[in-house]
Amino acid sequence: MTSRSLVASLLFFSVGCTSCKDDKPKSDTPPPPPPVAQTTAGACSSGGGELTDSISAPFFAKSAGGYCVDPQGEIKTYGEKGKLSMDEVCTTAFDGECEVYKRFGLKRVVSLHYVDGSGKGGTVEVNLSQFGDVPGAYGMYTLRVVAGDPAEPSTPKPLAAGAAAAIGTGRAYVWRGQHLAELQYVNENESPEQLAKSSEAILTTVGKEIGDRLPGPTTLPTAAQLLPADKRVANGIVFHPKDVLGWPATGPGAVGYYKDGDRRWRVMSIVKDDADQAKDAFKTIKSKPGTLPVAATGDEAAHVVVPSSGEDKASAPKVEMLVARKGNVVWGVADEEYALREAAGPDREKARVSKEEAVAKMKELLAVPAPAAATDGGAAPAGSGAKPAPSAAPAGSSPTK
Secondary structure, eight states, X not given: OOHXXXXXXXXXXXXXXXXXXXXXXXXXXXXXXXXXXXXXXXXXXXXXXXXXXXXXXXXXXXXXXXXXXXXXXXXXXXXXXXXXXXXHHHHTTSGGGHHHHHHTTEEEEEEEEEEETTOSSOEEEEEEEEESSHXXXXXXXXXXXXXXXXXXXXXXXXXXXXXXXEEETTEEEEEETTEEEEEEEEOTTSOHHHHHHHHHHHHHHHHHHHHHHSOSOSSOXXXXXXXXXXXXXXXXXXXXXXXBTTBTTOOSEEEEEEEETTEEEEEEEEEOSSHHHHHHHHHHHHTSTTOEEESSSSSEEEEEEEOOOSSOTTTSOOEEEEEEEETTEEEEEEEOHHHHHHOOTHHHHHHSOOHHHHHHHHHHXXXXXOOSSOOTTOOOOTTOOOOOOOTTOOTTOSOOO
C-alpha cells in the first residue's frame, strides 16, 4: 500500500469532537483501508454494476462523472434488512468507531464503490449510514465534519449537496434526513496534487447525485436553524441529539463556532416543545458546581462552567458560558475553547468572552422569536423567526466576516 492511500484512509475514518468528549472513538488503531479496485478502460461500457439492494437502489446513480458502480464489485448491506449483521459492520466498515455510530442510533449501512470508466485507477468508496432519526444522522454528520477546530484550513469545506455537505482532500460527507453518506476517493497512480484536484471533481459529482436522491427534508434541525449565520465559521456547527456539551438529557441542541477578527466565541441553542421542558434543561445545566445566577436576563439565566472536552482535563482551560432561557428556548454564549488553549497567561484572559460581550450577544439572541416547538424533521415551525435553510445549502456555509 502506498503512503498516499494510507493517508487518505486515515483522513476518511478519523473522528473527534472537542465538545463531544463521550463520542470520541476509544481505539487509536486505524481501520483497515478500503480495497483498491483494479480498473480498466471500458469498465463502465455496460452502464455500471447492478444496484442489488432494493432499499438503497433509488439513492444511487449507476454512473456519474465518468465513473460507475463497479461491475465486478459487491454491494454490502449491514444491520436492518441487511445481509450482514451490525457486528460485522463494526469489524469492517467502521472498526473501532462503531460504538460512536451506535450512540447516534445507527440502524443500517450500505457499502459500495464507483470505478473510473477511463481506467486511470480512481475509485470512490461510499458508506451510506441510516440512523433512527434525523437528529442522530445530523449529529453524526457534524461530528465527522468538525473533527477539530472548524476554523483550521484542513477542515472540510461546504459543499452544496443534500441538506448539508462538506468536502476535503480525498473525502466528502453528505447528510439528508436519516442518512449520512461518507465518500472516499483513492487513486494510487496520482501524486498528492493530482489526487486533490481529481478527488474534488468526482466527489462533488457523486456527492450531489446522492444528495439529490436521498429522502428527507433539506432543512436543518430547529436548534441548528436558530444559530445566527453572521460571523459563523464555515461548517461551524456541532449538533447534539441528547447530551449537549455533556449535560445529560438536555438535547437536542446545537453549538455554533464564531469568529470576528481575532475574537472567537460559541453560541448554544436548545429548543424544546414547551417552556416546561426548557426549564428542565436549564435546571440540569445550572445544577453543576460553580454556577452563579444572573438577574434580568430572559426568563432565567446563570453563569456556568462548561465541562472540559479534552483528554487532559487537569490542564484544560476553564470554559465559561452565559446561559439564559426564554420560553421554550435555552441560549448560551461561551468562550471558544480552541482560543483559550492556544493562549497562555494574560493572553488567555484576553481571549475570553467578557461579561459585557456575553450580555450584548445574549441580548441579540433573546430577541429572536422562539419556534413554537422543536421539530425532528428540521423544518421551522409556524411562528418561528428562523428562516429554513435553502435546498442543498450546506450547514455553516455563511462566510466568516
